[in-house]
Amino acid sequence: MADHSPYQKKIINRYYKNFDAIAFQRLSELATDLYLADGKQKERLWKRVEDALRKIEFPDSRIAHLLEKRDPQLLVAILKELDQKA
Numbered sequence: 818m819a820d821h822s823p824y825q826k827k828i829i830n831r832y833y834k835n836f837d838a839i840a841f842q843r844l845s846e847l848a849t850d851l852y853l854a855d856g857k858q859k860e861r862l863w864k865r866v867e868d869a870l871r872k873i874e875f876p877d878s879r880i881a882h883l884l885e886k887r888d889p890q891l892l893v894a895i896l897k898e899l900d901q902k903a
Contacts, residue, residue, distance in 0.1 A: 840873045844896055851889040863887060870895075 821829065832839070847866050854862055863884060870880050875895070883891050 837873065840869055841896070841899060844869050844892070844899075848889055848892045848896060851892065866892060873899075 844866065847862055847869065851859065851862050867880060867884060
């Protein structure tokens, strides 16, 4: 692995320091996109939602339930829950 400059190290550290906020923002955008999407695009978005939830270590049983129902309102409820924890 290459050494990073001090500037690059600061950028990397800020990314990981703000990872939760970045993930929350990404999920919020995906929820909006799900309301507007249809067909194959909707399937791709649900896959991205699953990946994002796994990255923040959300419980697998809750992810499975969300993907079974495929209801954007459930995703919004999860976002509200995550926002209250933060």
